[in-house]
């Protein structure tokens with residue numbers, strides 16, 4: 001995530017936004033613009049679970065220009081081929097989202113992120129195949145998805161002391177609980193609820209997260 005990772009907070013950690021799993025595109029485009037106007041965001045991951053490719057295409061066409069106008073990378077969840085076909089800046093793949101090595105070849109020069117749960121072994125494998133970042137989680141309970149794996153901050157310390165490849169922390173992260181993750185070396189904090197469900201709106205969510213990152 002080289003281009004996306006320039007100019008972050010004083011802690012060197014940046015915010016990684018993920019969309020809600022279902023959204024009203026017209027309303028969400030305005031929410032996204034307000035969120036990106038509010039402060040530093042490295043990237044947006046489009047994560048529409050169970051959406052048809054045509055819906056993902058429509059969402060990409062509506063949202064990617066908003067991201068690019070704010071110098072924010074646009075990453076597609078789950079599908080490297082569709083990310084390539086739609087001209088996205090990259091893809092995020094989980095452990096059951098197809099052939100990681102094939103995705104690396106297809107997305108040459110683009111961002112490839114890989115979910116590694118709480119596994120040092122999976123992270124080493126992802127690093128060896130050329131992932132641009134590895135994602136660890138879930139660090140905290142979350143209502144956004146049912147999680148089977150639970151990570152602790154020591155995996156961020158272990159990874160960041162040993163590897164140059166950035167690491168992303170995910171799962172139930174809020175402005176109130178993120179400080180140990182930043183201090184343990186997370187390069188990015190990936191959030192859904194902390195921004196889109198913030199009681200004062202997404203702009204307030206981005207401001208609160210960036211303030212917490214800077215204060216950590």
Ligand SMILES: Cc1ncc(COP(=O)(O)OP(=O)(O)O)c(N)n1
Nearest residue numbers: 077092093094095115135168170190
């Ligand atoms: C940044 C980031 N980290 C982890 C995930 C989870 O990916 P995955 O395990 O494939 O689960 P789904 O998102 O597909 O439900 C992610 N999306 N983004």
Ligand SMILES: Cc1nc(C(=O)O)sc1CCOP(=O)(O)O
Nearest residue numbers: 137138142144171172191192193
């Ligand atoms: C999409 C996702 N993946 C996770 C993992 O642990 O791999 S946790 C998660 C949900 C993140 O949403 P929130 O910030 O609202 O908790």
Ligand SMILES: [Mg+2]
Nearest residue numbers: 078093094097
């Ligand atoms: Mg996935």
